[in-house]
Amino acid sequence: xxxxxxxxxxxxxxxxxxxxxxxxxxxxxxxxxxxxxxxxxxxxxxxxxxxxxxxxxxxxxxxxxxxxxxxxxxxxxxxxxxxxxxxxxxxxxxxxxxxxxxxxxxxxxxxxxxxxxxxxxxxxxxxxxxxxxxxxxxxxxxxxxxxxxxxxxxxxxxxxxxxxxxxxxxxxxxxxxxxxxxxxxxxxxxxxxxxxxxxxxxxxxxxxxxxxxxxxxxxxxxxxxxxxxxxxxxxxxxxxxxxxxxxxxxxxxxxxxxxxxxxxxxxxxxxxxxxxxxxxxxxxxxxxxxxxxxxxxxxxxxxxxxxxxxxxxxxxxxxxxxxxxxxxxxxxxxxxxxxxxxxxxxxxxxxxxxxxxxxxxxxxxxxxxxxxxxxxxxxxxxxxxxxxxxxxxxxxxxxxxxxxxxxxxxxxxxxxxxxxxxxxxxxxxxxxxxxxxxxxxxxxxxxxxxxxxxxxxxxxxxxxxxxxxxxxxxxxxxxxxxxxxxxxxxx
Amino acid sequence: xxxxxxxxxxxxxxxxxxxxxxxxxxxxxxxxxxxxxxxxxxxxxxxxxxxxxxxxxxxxxxxxxxxxxxxxxxxxxxxxxxxxxxxxxxxxxxxxxxxxxxxxxxxxxxxxxxxxxxxxxxxxxxxxxxxxxxxxxxxxxxxxxxxxxxxxxxxxxxxxxxxxxxxxxxxxxxxxxxxxxxxxxxxxxxxxxxxxxxxxxxxxxxxxxxxxxxxxxxxxxxxxxxxxxxxxxxxxxxxxxxxxxxxxxxxxxxxxxxxxxxxxxxxxxxxxxxxxxxxxxxxxxxxxxxxxxxxxxxxxxxxxxxxxxxxxxxxxxxxxxxxxxxxxxxxxxxxxxxxxxxxxxxxxxxxxxxxxxxxxxxxxxxxxxxxxxxxxxxxxxxxxxxxxxxxxxxxxxxxxxxxxxxxxxxxxxxxxxxxxxxxxxxxxxxxxxxxxxxxxxxxxxxxxxxxxxxxxxxxxxxxxxxxxxxxxxxxxxxxxxxx
Numbered sequence: 001x002x003x004x005x006x007x008x009x010x011x012x013x014x015x016x017x018x019x020x021x022x023x024x025x026x027x028x029x030x031x032x033x034x035x036x037x038x039x040x041x042x043x044x045x046x047x048x049x050x051x052x053x054x055x056x057x058x059x060x061x062x063x064x065x066x067x068x069x070x071x072x073x074x075x076x077x078x079x080x081x082x083x084x085x086x087x088x089x090x091x092x093x094x095x096x097x098x099x100x101x102x103x104x105x106x107x108x109x110x111x112x113x114x115x116x117x118x119x120x121x122x123x124x125x126x127x128x129x130x131x132x133x134x135x136x137x138x139x140x141x142x143x144x145x146x147x148x149x150x151x152x153x154x155x156x157x158x159x160x161x162x163x164x165x166x167x168x169x170x171x172x173x174x175x176x177x178x179x180x181x182x183x184x185x186x187x188x189x190x191x192x193x194x195x196x197x198x199x200x201x202x203x204x205x206x207x208x209x210x211x212x213x214x215x216x217x218x219x220x221x222x223x224x225x226x227x228x229x230x231x232x233x234x235x236x237x238x239x240x241x242x243x244x245x246x247x248x249x250x251x252x253x254x255x256x257x258x259x260x261x262x263x264x265x266x267x268x269x270x271x272x273x274x275x276x277x278x279x280x281x282x283x284x285x286x287x288x289x290x291x292x293x294x295x296x297x298x299x300x301x302x303x304x305x306x307x308x309x310x311x312x313x314x315x316x317x318x319x320x321x322x323x324x325x326x327x328x329x330x331x332x333x334x335x336x337x338x339x340x341x342x343x344x345x346x347x348x349x350x351x352x353x354x355x356x357x358x359x360x361x362x363x364x365x366x367x368x369x370x371x372x373x374x375x376x377x378x379x380x381x382x383x384x385x386x387x388x389x390x391x392x393x394x395x396x397x398x399x400x401x402x403x404x405x406x407x408x409x410x411x412x413x414x415x416x417x418x419x420x421x422x423x424x425x426x427x428x429x430x431x432x433x434x435x436x437x438x439x440x441x442x443x444x445x446x447x448x449x450x451x452x453x454x455x456x457x458x459x460x461x462x463x464x465x466x467x468x469x470x471x472x473x474x475x476x477x478x479x480x481x482x483x484x485x486x487x488x489x490x491x
Numbered sequence: 492x493x494x495x496x497x498x499x500x501x502x503x504x505x506x507x508x509x510x511x512x513x514x515x516x517x518x519x520x521x522x523x524x525x526x527x528x529x530x531x532x533x534x535x536x537x538x539x540x541x542x543x544x545x546x547x548x549x550x551x552x553x554x555x556x557x558x559x560x561x562x563x564x565x566x567x568x569x570x571x572x573x574x575x576x577x578x579x580x581x582x583x584x585x586x587x588x589x590x591x592x593x594x595x596x597x598x599x600x601x602x603x604x605x606x607x608x609x610x611x612x613x614x615x616x617x618x619x620x621x622x623x624x625x626x627x628x629x630x631x632x633x634x635x636x637x638x639x640x641x642x643x644x645x646x647x648x649x650x651x652x653x654x655x656x657x658x659x660x661x662x663x664x665x666x667x668x669x670x671x672x673x674x675x676x677x678x679x680x681x682x683x684x685x686x687x688x689x690x691x692x693x694x695x696x697x698x699x700x701x702x703x704x705x706x707x708x709x710x711x712x713x714x715x716x717x718x719x720x721x722x723x724x725x726x727x728x729x730x731x732x733x734x735x736x737x738x739x740x741x742x743x744x745x746x747x748x749x750x751x752x753x754x755x756x757x758x759x760x761x762x763x764x765x766x767x768x769x770x771x772x773x774x775x776x777x778x779x780x781x782x783x784x785x786x787x788x789x790x791x792x793x794x795x796x797x798x799x800x801x802x803x804x805x806x807x808x809x810x811x812x813x814x815x816x817x818x819x820x821x822x823x824x825x826x827x828x829x830x831x832x833x834x835x836x837x838x839x840x841x842x843x844x845x846x847x848x849x850x851x852x853x854x855x856x857x858x859x860x861x862x863x864x865x866x867x868x869x870x871x872x873x874x875x876x877x878x879x880x881x882x883x884x885x886x887x888x889x890x891x892x893x894x895x896x897x898x899x900x901x902x903x904x905x906x907x908x909x910x911x912x913x914x915x916x917x918x919x920x921x922x923x924x925x926x927x928x929x930x931x932x933x934x935x936x937x938x939x940x941x942x943x944x945x946x947x948x949x950x951x952x953x954x955x956x957x958x959x960x961x962x963x964x965x966x967x968x969x970x971x972x973x974x
Contacts, residue, residue, distance in 0.1 A: 034827020
């Protein structure tokens with residue numbers, strides 16, 4: 001009986017050996033794959049096990065963290081004035097992931113970024129808790145507050161984007177209606193209820209939409225700044241004060257349709273300055289038609305149209321179509337037809353004009369830091385393009401300043417500060433049935449000729465009487481308060 | 492010179508009587524380790540979870556030490572020549588299992604779903620009952636060969652135990668699918684665990700009697716000895732019983748265990764390889780056939796083939812009427828997250844397995860917290876227990892003892908393989924518990940009884956042969972001296 005017994009002994013040994021081999025495969029070969037599997041809840045548990053780093057504005061964190069008592073996630077994100085800052089921060093939630101800046105800089109904030117490896121190892125050796133790094137933004141708290149409060153006071157949907165023209169630093173990024181990301185930061189029932197309420201299906205206002213970056217609106221007359229730039233750059237007209245060849249009424253090329261002007265305004269053969277001052281559709285429509293689709297598109301592209309921007313939060317690409325006939329090009333050149341722009345895009349247009357023709361790449365992350373404030377990475381201002389020569393930029397500046405001093409943009413005037421701007425009222429909907437969007441883009445210039453801020457405001461007001469809506473009336477006051485906030489904070 | 496002047500005082504034939512060491516002191520020394528290691532592990536869990544040495548450390552250490560000490564004294568008294576490794580190895584596993592159960596008791600998640608809290612205390616009580624049964628086996632089973640008398644009673648008993656869960660009113664459907672539990676008052680018992688031992692007794696007794704007939708009366712065909720038709724009877728009966736268990740109790744593990752044990756014992760009894768071939772073919776046919784038709788077994792197989800799919804299905808109700816479980820994938824994640832060295836006691840998240848985290852899936856907790864190193868050590872301990880059991884079979888002097896020892900060891904090895912392989916995704920999951928580690932009274936008590944029987948056989952095997960009757964002639968030659 002002993003021979004089969006020895007074989008059974010070997011058989012049992014083989015069973016154990018098979019288990020050992022399987023275990024080595026599982027815990028050595030496949031260990032990393034299993035450990036880092038996104039469905040493995042341990043990944044999330046580890047992510048929330050340490051306090052998350054903060055997003056910082058002007059030296060003060062606009063985020064925080066709190067220890068939770070229920071569930072297996074230890075720390076929960078909190079936001080200070082979350083609704084106001086939501087377009088900047090995005091959200092991070094124990095149940096619903098993260099988006100925008102919270103998601104893009106998750107490696108730094110959660111402390112898992114490779115650049116933090118050395119410090120984390122050091123902390124581990126010295127027995128300190130791992131902590132996430134900080135993200136320092138370029139935003140200006142006063143400007144952001146002015147923008148958000150202005151929109152909130154207005155009460156309709158809208159957005160504000162403000163940029164420092166010389167660097168491209170984003171100073172304000174507001175969207176209304178907004179939401180408080182604190183309400184969905186946890187993983188509990190109240191967070192689920194809040195999440196459901198924010199869902200676009202249940203909430204037609206779509207408060208989670210970052211309108212400043214992700215929504216494109218027809219820019220209306222504010223786009224005439226781009227058309228004017230195209231006319232100057234292509235040598236169609238060389239000064240602000242020469243007469244243009246613009247009949248009024250003007251029948252669009254290839255059609256029998258007259259392009260109308262709003263009201264009884266002096267548009268016939270008006271100079272560029274007067275045309276911008278009174279917002280003549282005929283003059284700018286004809287410029288677009290004369291230059292043609294290609295040249296208009298080229299200029300629009302130089303201002304950043306048709307490209308997504310990464311601030312690092314991605315923006316939607318603003319639209320200027322190609323392959324249009326002359327009448328469509330004419331309509332597009334006054335900001336109608338297919339033309340559509342994000343508020344940030346129009347702020348970029350104003351900023352390029354203010355910065356003497358140089359467009360800087362817009363960005364909102366100034367610096368990445370370790371949790372004890374050592375710099376890991378600093379963003380340097382970067383030139384994106386040169387849509388205007390300095391001379392032409394100055395011509396356009398003087399035209400935009402006339403708009404604010406004597407034209408449609410009077411509501412944006414600031415004592416002792418030169419302000420250039422352009423209003424816009426964009427129609428939309430089938431046969432323009434819906435409430436128009438009120439636009440205002442502007443920049444401020446200090447006495448030393450430096451420009452601290454360029455801003456774009458769009459307001460859509462369902463409640464306002466249709467006639468009341470004009471960029472000058474609804475949007476310009478908000479732009480003014482944002483510019484004032486930036487100028488005041490410079491003092 | 493002195494050797495010639497001092498003639499040997501003993502006859503050579505009696506040397507064996509004084510030579511064989513009992514190894515009881517070795518066992519005692521090993522037991523110290525088997526108690527101290529879990530005590531340190533227990534302290535480690537407390538420090539990791541609550542940042543303090545747990546208050547129950549002294550009680551736990553004393554409890555485990557006391558149980559091990561009493562067990563050791565019983566072995567010293569009633570089985571002095573027993574194998575010295577079996578008791579310390581079982582004690583070590585039992586102690587580590589207690590620590591892991593206590594560790595999972597601390598999990599809020601498991602407490603919420605009623606899978607933890609006070610389970611370690613229960614397990615300590617079960618352990619005490621197990622040791623008591625172990626000692627009872629040593630005291631009352633003076634010679635394992637007395638079990639031979641109960642061959643057919645054992646068969647009836649085993650069948651009775653196996654069928655108990657099917658009795659209406661008794662069977663408790665407390666696990667998803669497998670009906671292997673009975674409920675008496677507030678206690679649940681897994682009769683299959685006890686049936687394992689009783690069945691081994693029946694097989695050993697039956698095969699000892701029938702082995703010559705089974706081995707010799709056969710025809711040789713293509714290099715294999717084919718048994719005669721009527722000798723095929725018993726194996727077919729056992730096979731059918733296994734299949735019935737599988738179908739009615741939907742328990743693949745137990746069915747595989749019993750059939751595997753029978754084939755091993757049949758092979759040892761007859762020394763015919765053909766039995767192994769028949770056994771493998773029949774179990775494969777049975778398993779595949781049932782897996783195809785039994786929905787519960789089918790989902791287990793699917794979970795084995797694609798655990799991630801089962802995980803996803805368990806999260807999204809799809810109304811296919813089947814119970815999908817995330818456990819298989821959660822167990823794999825636990826193992827993977829442990830890696831080579833593990834997260835350390837108390838620092839893993841194996842509670843994510845939720846249901847049966849401290850019983851069927853307890854190995855995943857070890858995998859996550861002690862890592863590859865810990866699991867390899869535990870598997871080797873199981874391997875050692877099995878090999879000491881087979882060693883006992885080799886050393887046993889009687890065929891019944893040999894068969895019983897190899898049957899119990901083989902069943903133990905199969906159970907470890909089926910459970911550990913299932914949890915680690917090597918084979919489909921079955922509802923069985925890891926001997927000694929897992930939470931559960933039936934399992935602990937039955938396995939202590941199993942160790943008790945093995946110790947009894949090994950004591951008989953290693954006991955020195957009784958001194959031969961004094962040979963008057965030999966006496967004479969010693970007494971008569973040249974004057």
